[in-house]
Amino acid sequence: MKVTVLGAGAWGTAFGQVLADAGNDVTMWAKEPDIVDAIEGSHRNPVRLPSVERLPDAMRATGDRGEAMRSADVVVVAIAAQFARVALEPFRSLVPDDAVVVSLMKGIERGTDKRMDEVVRETLGLPEDRFVAISGPNLSREIADRQPAATVVACADMDVARKVARACTTDYFRAFVSSDVIGVEMCGSLKNVVALAVGMVRGAGFGENTAAMVETRGLAELASLGSAAGADARTFSGLAGVGDLIATCGSSLSRNYTFGANLGKGMSVDEATRVSNGVAEGVPTTAAVVGLGRRLGVETPLASAMDRVLREGISCSQMLSALFGEDIVEE
Ligand SMILES: NC(=O)C1=CN([C@@H]2O[C@H](COP(=O)(O)OP(=O)(O)OC[C@H]3O[C@@H](n4cnc5c(N)ncnc54)[C@H](OP(=O)(O)O)[C@@H]3O)[C@@H](O)[C@H]2O)C=CC1
Numbered sequence: 001m002k003v004t005v006l007g008a009g010a011w012g013t014a015f016g017q018v019l020a021d022a023g024n025d026v027t028m029w030a031k032e033p034d035i036v037d038a039i040e041g042s043h044r045n046p047v048r049l050p051s052v053e054r055l056p057d058a059m060r061a062t063g064d065r066g067e068a069m070r071s072a073d074v075v076v077v078a079i080a081a082q083f084a085r086v087a088l089e090p091f092r093s094l095v096p097d098d099a100v101v102v103s104l105m106k107g108i109e110r111g112t113d114k115r116m117d118e119v120v121r122e123t124l125g126l127p128e129d130r131f132v133a134i135s136g137p138n139l140s141r142e143i144a145d146r147q148p149a150a151t152v153v154a155c156a157d158m159d160v161a162r163k164v165a166r167a168c169t170t171d172y173f174r175a176f177v178s179s180d181v182i183g184v185e186m187c188g189s190l191k192n193v194v195a196l197a198v199g200m201v202r203g204a205g206f207g208e209n210t211a212a213m214v215e216t217r218g219l220a221e222l223a224s225l226g227s228a229a230g231a232d233a234r235t236f237s238g239l240a241g242v243g244d245l246i247a248t249c250g251s252s253l254s255r256n257y258t259f260g261a262n263l264g265k266g267m268s269v270d271e272a273t274r275v276s277n278g279v280a281e282g283v284p285t286t287a288a289v290v291g292l293g294r295r296l297g298v299e300t301p302l303a304s305a306m307d308r309v310l311r312e313g314i315s316c317s318q319m320l321s322a323l324f325g326e327d328i329v330e331e
């Protein structure tokens with residue numbers, strides 16, 4: 001198939017390599033001319049994925065939107081979530097009528113509190129059977145090294161999910177299918193907020209018990225909010241839910257975990273942003289999760305506590321106190 005990836009960041013590029021390894025012709029679209037030139041000219045992305053010495057020959061790049069979209073069967077969106085709407089707007093009239101659009105993004109739009117399935121479908125004018133969400137424990141650096149990994153490919157139309165899953169299956173990358181787009185989106189977005197908090201307690205020097213407590217309460221919050229949004233509860237215990245929480249909350253390869261760890265060590269939000277190696281989606285998504293919780297009538301103690309960390313600069317101990325009220329409650 002002909003696949004176009006919008007956004008040559010760390011994950012867009014690593015996933016482009018998966019698609020090329022699976023036998024597709026892959027075109028990367030990037031707005032930065034330096035990145036386009038590097039991929040096209042020397043098969044490298046030294047800015048976003050320097051660990052890969054040479055990207056597959058089946059991967060090329062362009063900065064031209066029309067050329068990127070020409071006869072694409074599948075369009076993959078891998079842009080920082082808060083910029084998805086503005087970046088996709090110029091593509092609205094260019095996406096081929098029968099192309100499937102896949103989102104790799106893990107975030108909720110600040111201001112509208114919308115998931116990426118909502119943002120992408122709204123911006124490109126797509127019916128639900130042409131939208132696919134992909135999410136799972138997929139740290140880009142490990143997948144770029146071709147370490148074994150799996151993901152969840154979700155679409156309202158299971159035949160479309162299977163078609164996309166086949167297109168990204170290799171001997172090291174395995175795709176499971178699901179029809180629970182909302183669940184997969186909620187898991188991918190909320191685990192980033194949990195990873196910020198787990199990273200923060202680790203950075204502050206706390207051990208396994210504290211990290212497990214925060215991660216487990218984060219999973220409970222993700223499940224309550226996800227269910228209220230219409231997700232299938234089974235998704236939370238799968239790869240996109242628990243699987244991604246384990247990977248993200250336990251790895252310094254995660255930008256969200258590392259951002260949180262830097263806060264825990266005493267950096268300000270500005271300092272942690274400056275040293276972040278790519279987008280930490282949990283940062284803008286935290287406020288959106290609080291907004292979504294308010295709208296859906298679901299309490300979000302972890303996101304609310306992290307929101308205070310990010311806006312008011314409260315300490316790790318204050319964040320942990322804010323996480324639990326005074327009352328004894330059922331788990
Ligand atoms: N990295 C990972 O391990 C994984 C990431 N994800 C998700 O994938 C998404 C992308 O992540 P990742 O590739 O790692 O992020 P990076 O920080 O590496 O790259 C961000 C990408 O967004 C692009 N971008 C930002 N603003 C704009 C804009 N206004 N117009 C067009 N493009 C823009 C950047 O383009 P430019 O470089 O030209 O500025 C870049 O391609 C995120 O939602 C992330 O949560 C999901 C699974 C794994």
Ligand SMILES: O=C(CO)COP(=O)(O)O
Binds near residue numbers: 254
């Ligand atoms: O989503 C990811 C792993 O599944 C990547 O996490 P970060 O965005 O925190 O790096």
